Amino acid sequence: xxxxxxxxxxxxxxxLIARKVGDGLERALEIPxxxxxxxxxxxxxxxxxxRYVVRAPLGWSEELSRYVMIxxxxxxxxxxxxxxxxxxxxxxxKKLPRLLAKCIIFVSNGLILYFLYVLARYGFRMAEGxxxxxxxxxxxxxxxxxxxxxxxxxxxxVMLVCKMILDIRRENLDEILMSEDIVDTVKRExxxxxxxxxxxxxxxx
Amino acid sequence: MTGFISIAFLILIVVGMPIGFVLGSTGLxxxxxxxxxxxxxxxxxxxxxGVDMFTLMAMPFFILAGEIMNKSGITNRLVKFSNVLVxxxxxxxxxxxxxxxxxxxxxxxxxVSDTAAIGxxxxxxxxxxxxxxxxxxxxxASSSIIGPTIPPSNIMVIxxxxxxVSIAGLFLAGVIPGLLVAGALMILTARISKKRxxxxxxxxxxxxxxxxxxxxxxxxxxxxxxxxxxILSGIFTPTEAASVAVAYAMFIGFFVYRxxxxxxxxxxxxxxxxxxxxxxxxxxxxxxxxxxLTIEQIPEKVAALMLSVSTNKWVVMxxxxxxxxxxxxxxxxxxxxIILGPILHPLAVKIGFHxxxxxxxxxxALNIALMTPPVGACLFVACGISKLTIEQxxxxxxxxxxxxxxxxxxxxxxxxxxxxxxxxxxxx
Numbered sequence: 001x002x003x004x005x006x007x008x009x010x011x012x013x014x015x016l017i018a019r020k021v022g023d024g025l026e027r028a029l030e031i032p033x034x035x036x037x038x039x040x041x042x043x044x045x046x047x048x049x050x051r052y053v054v055r056a057p058l059g060w061s062e063e064l065s066r067y068v069m070i071x072x073x074x075x076x077x078x079x080x081x082x083x084x085x086x087x088x089x090x091x092x093x094k095k096l097p098r099l100l101a102k103c104i105i106f107v108s109n110g111l112i113l114y115f116l117y118v119l120a121r122y123g124f125r126m127a128e129g130x131x132x133x134x135x136x137x138x139x140x141x142x143x144x145x146x147x148x149x150x151x152x153x154x155x156x157x158v159m160l161v162c163k164m165i166l167d168i169r170r171e172n173l174d175e176i177l178m179s180e181d182i183v184d185t186v187k188r189e190x191x192x193x194x195x196x197x198x199x200x201x202x203x204x205x
Numbered sequence: 206m207t208g209f210i211s212i213a214f215l216i217l218i219v220v221g222m223p224i225g226f227v228l229g230s231t232g233l234x235x236x237x238x239x240x241x242x243x244x245x246x247x248x249x250x251x252x253x254x255g256v257d258m259f260t261l262m263a264m265p266f267f268i269l270a271g272e273i274m275n276k277s278g279i280t281n282r283l284v285k286f287s288n289v290l291v292x293x294x295x296x297x298x299x300x301x302x303x304x305x306x307x308x309x310x311x312x313x314x315x316x317v318s319d320t321a322a323i324g325x326x327x328x329x330x331x332x333x334x335x336x337x338x339x340x341x342x343x344x345x346a347s348s349s350i351i352g353p354t355i356p357p358s359n360i361m362v363i364x365x366x367x368x369x370v371s372i373a374g375l376f377l378a379g380v381i382p383g384l385l386v387a388g389a390l391m392i393l394t395a396r397i398s399k400k401r402x403x404x405x406x407x408x409x410x411x412x413x414x415x416x417x418x419x420x421x422x423x424x425x426x427x428x429x430x431x432x433x434x435x436i437l438s439g440i441f442t443p444t445e446a447a448s449v450a451v452a453y454a455m456f457i458g459f460f461v462y463r464x465x466x467x468x469x470x471x472x473x474x475x476x477x478x479x480x481x482x483x484x485x486x487x488x489x490x491x492x493x494x495x496x497x498l499t500i501e502q503i504p505e506k507v508a509a510l511m512l513s514v515s516t517n518k519w520v521v522m523x524x525x526x527x528x529x530x531x532x533x534x535x536x537x538x539x540x541x542x543i544i545l546g547p548i549l550h551p552l553a554v555k556i557g558f559h560x561x562x563x564x565x566x567x568x569x570a571l572n573i574a575l576m577t578p579p580v581g582a583c584l585f586v587a588c589g590i591s592k593l594t595i596e597q598x599x600x601x602x603x604x605x606x607x608x609x610x611x612x613x614x615x616x617x618x619x620x621x622x623x624x625x626x627x628x629x630x631x632x633x
Binding site: 030033034037038040041044045047048052062065066069070072073074075076077078079080083085086087088089090091092093094104105108111112114115118119122123125126146148149150153177178179 | 482483
C-alpha cells in the first residue's frame with residue numbers, strides 16, 4: 001500500500017516529476033490540514049467556554065469553525081486521491097483482466113477530471129460572486145470561504161494527473177484504483193499487516 | 206431520466222470509481238442532459254452547501270475523541286473491567302469480548318476499530334484458553350457491530366444531519382437496540398459455550414477486584430455520560446458535545462493515563478482529516494446528485510414504484526430491509542446511507558414510520574453488512590487477526606448473523622423498543 005516504496009529509483013523524466021510533484025504537494029497539504037483541524041477544534045471549544053463559563057457568547061465561533069471544517073475536509077479530499085484512499089466498490093473490477101481494468105480505470109479517471117474541471121471553473125465564478133456577499137457572523141466576504149471548492153478541485157486535478165502518470169507504469173491494481181475497499185482502509189488505518197485475506201484455504205501439503 | 210441516472214450510476218460504481226465521484230459525475234451528466242442554460246453553476250454551489258453544516262462537524266470530533274482514547278490504551282482497561290464482570294461464566298472470555306464491545310461503543314462508535322482493538326487482544330487470549338479459533342473470531346466480529354448502534358455514532362450524525370432528524374433522538378433510540386444485540390449475542394454465546402464445553406472462569410471476581418477494575422476504566426466510561434448527558438440536558442449541541450469529548454479524551458490521555466504524547470497528535474489528526482475527507486466528498490457530491498433527483502422527483506417515483514407492489518406498510522418495509530441488507534453487502538455504510546437515505550427516508554415516513562425509528566432500522570440493517578461475506582469489514586479484520594479464511598469464518602459466523610437479523614426484525618416490528626427512551630425524554 002505504501003506509495004513511496006514503489007520503485008523510486010528507476011523513475012526518470014516525467015514519472016519522476018509526477019512523483020515529486022505529488023509527494024511534495026501531499027506534504028505541503030498536510031500542514032494546512034493539520035492546522036485547520038486544530039483551529040476547528042479550538043474554535044468550537046472556545047465557543048462552548050465563552051458561552052457557559054465566561055457567559056459572553058462569541059457569536060462567530062460556529063460560523064468560523066464551519067468554514068474552517070470545509071477547507072480542511074476539501075483539502076483532505078485531494079490527499080486521499082494521491083494516497084488512493086477513497087471508498088469505492090472494487091470487487092468487480094478486480095476480477096477483470098489487468099490490462100482491461102487499467103483501461104477502464106483511465107477512462108473513469110477522465111470522467112473524474114471533467115467533473116473536477118467543472119467544479120474548478122464554475123467554483124472560481126462562484127467565489128468571484130461571493131465578493132459581494134458578506135457572511136453573517138464573521139463579516140468577511142464569502143469569497144474566502146467559497147474559494148475552498150475551486151482550490152480543492154484544482155489541487156485534486158494536479159494530484160489525479162500525477163497519479164495517472166505514475167499509473168501508466170504501475171502493475172498492481174490496488175495502486176491504480178483510486179478507491180479501495182473498506183477492508184484495505186482498515187488494514188492501513190489500524191496498522192494491521194495481515195496481507196491478503198484469502199477467500200478459500202490454499203491447500204498446502 | 207430515472208433510467209439514465211440509475212444506469213450511469215451503476216456502471217460507474219461497478220468499475221470501481223470512488224463513490225463520491227460517482228455521485229458527482231452522475232449528477233453532472235444528468236445536468237448536461239437537462240439542457241438548461243447556466244445549470245453548471247449549480248455544481249460548485251451544491252458541493253459547498255452539501256458540507257456546510259455545523260452538525261456534521263460532530264463526526265470528525267467523535268473520530269478524534271475515539272482515536273485519542275484508543276491511543277491512550279483504554280482497550281486494555283475496558284477488557285479487564287468486562288472480564289471481572291462476566292469472566293466467571295461459562296465462555297467467560299467470549300462474554301467479556303461482547304461486553305467490552307458495548308463499552309467501546311460508548312466511546313468510539315466505530316465498528317471496525319472495535320474489531321481491531323479488541324480482537325487483537327482477545328482472539329489470541331481466547332484461543333490460548335481453549336476456545337475454537339473460528340468461534341473467537343466470530344464473536345469478535347459480530348459484537349463489533351454494536352459500535353455504531355450505541356451512541357456516539359458517526360453514522361447517526363450523518364443520518365441526522367442529512368435527513369434533518371434530531372441527532373440526540375437518534376442517539377437515545379440506539380441505546381436499547383444496541384443492548385439488545387449484545388444480549389442476543391450473549392445468549393447465543395452461552396448456548397454454544399455449553400454445547401462445546403468452553404472453559405468456565407475459575408471463580409467470581411471479588412467486589413474489591415471489581416472496584417479496582419472499575420476505577421481503572423471509570424474515567425473512560427465517563428465520556429459517553431458526558432456526551433449524552435450534555436446533549437440531552439440541552440447544554441450542548443451534538444457538535445459541541447463532541448468537541449468537549451475531544452478535550453476530555455486529551456485530558457485523560459495526557460494527565461490521567463499519561464501515555465499520550467504530543468507526537469501522537471499528528472497521526473491522529475491526519476487520520477481524522479483523511480477519514481473526514483473521504484466521507485465529506487461523498488456528502489458534497491451527493492448533494493449535487495440530490496439536486497437533480499429533487500428536480501426530477503425521483504424519490505417520489507421510487508416511492509410510487511415500491512408502493513405499486515404493495516401498499517401494506519410491512520411489505521414495503523420488508524422490501525426496504527432487503528434492499529439495505531443487499532446494498533450493505535457491497536458498499537461502505539456511510540456511502541450507502543448517504544445514497545439511500547434521501548430516497549428511503551421520505552418513503553418510510555410516508556408509510557407511517559417514525560423518523561427516529563426508521564433511522565435506527567437503517568443503521569442496524571447496514572451494520573449487519575459489516576459481518577457478512579463477501580466484503581464485511583469486521584469479518585475481514587477478524588479473519589486477518591485470527592489467520593482464518595473468509596470461507597472458514599463464514600460458517601461459524603452464520604448463527605451470529607441470524608441472531609442479529611432477529612434483533613433487527615424485532616426492532617422493526619416493535620417500534621416501542623427503539624422509541625422508548627426518546628419518548629421518555631420527550632423527543633419523539
